[in-house]
Amino acid sequence: MSKFRKGKKGMPAISTASLPDIVFMLLFFFMVSTTMRETDLLIKKPALPVASEVKKLEHKSLVSTIYVGKSKDTRIAGDKIQVNDKIIEVKEVPNFIYSERALRKEDEVKFMTTSIKADKEASVGTILDIKEQLRDINALKISFSTSKGNDLSKNY
């Protein structure tokens, strides 16, 4: 008991002057990290449809993403497909998946998922074409990327 009391008397208060600096450092870290993006979109940012029965995609490292949406140039009609940093044709989708597979370990390949991030205004034909290509090369796990919500009426 007496030990504590003695300490209290003698010790000067710890300076908190550097606390703002520490906190600011953390703050800047979070501010910077929020703006990090994996790919730059060459197409218009897809407005994802809303769905209520969504599942989170586990193992982000095993997900390859295909973007489908309108071209940024409004004069160009039709759906564009983007993977990584380039716009591709439907028939190039297998090549993309093969290159993705080459980056993974062999035993992980069967757990790989393809996430399709498509604009809700895209036509089903494009999506079905992609699905057909994926079937051809046995990339069977897919996920239709959606945002979570209960109001589905904005989808159509």
Place this chain on the structure above:
Amino acid sequence: MARREVGEINAGSMADIAFLLLIFFLVTTTMDVDSGIARKLPEKTDQESDVIVKEKNVLDIVVNRNNQLLVENEYVKVTDIKRLAMNFIDNGGGLGTPIDDKPGEPCDYCEGARDPNSSDHPTKAVISLQSDRGTKYGMYVSIQNEIEAAYNQLRNDLSLKRYGRSYDSLLQDYNDNPTESLKEKIDNLKDKYPQIITEPEPIK
């Protein structure tokens, strides 16, 4: 002009301001979690095998390029699909699929109308979704979502009856802490209500 001495500004509240900002950014940061409707594509086989499925065991959903829906040749809204699909899957009007030479048994967990003109058994009930190439993707996802919702609801109901807790909570628990008994329960529910969805060639 008299120069007045300015006292030192108290920096004690600086930390509070910084904390406030920090917490704001912490909360608003979304680490961009990708979520969506998971689907498994059917494998491609070399030979075209014709599986004969009775007409009554198929729920036909057709959507055209104007995003209009036909279910069993009746014009419906997207929001009706869940109910129709549940009624169809859970009908249980006949015998199930024979497993290992054992004859199929009637569905003892179904709560449907047992209409002889609707599906025989959840393990036989096929949902067919035919879309047009021009259908909007948003519509397509909505339909997929409603079908998923129907299956989830049925699994939830059965799970509540059997295990006293919902299928969702089972799945969540399994995610956090995968155990054999949980897996068995989940697989059992999946077996009782398997998702059989077929997508025929789109209308050109």
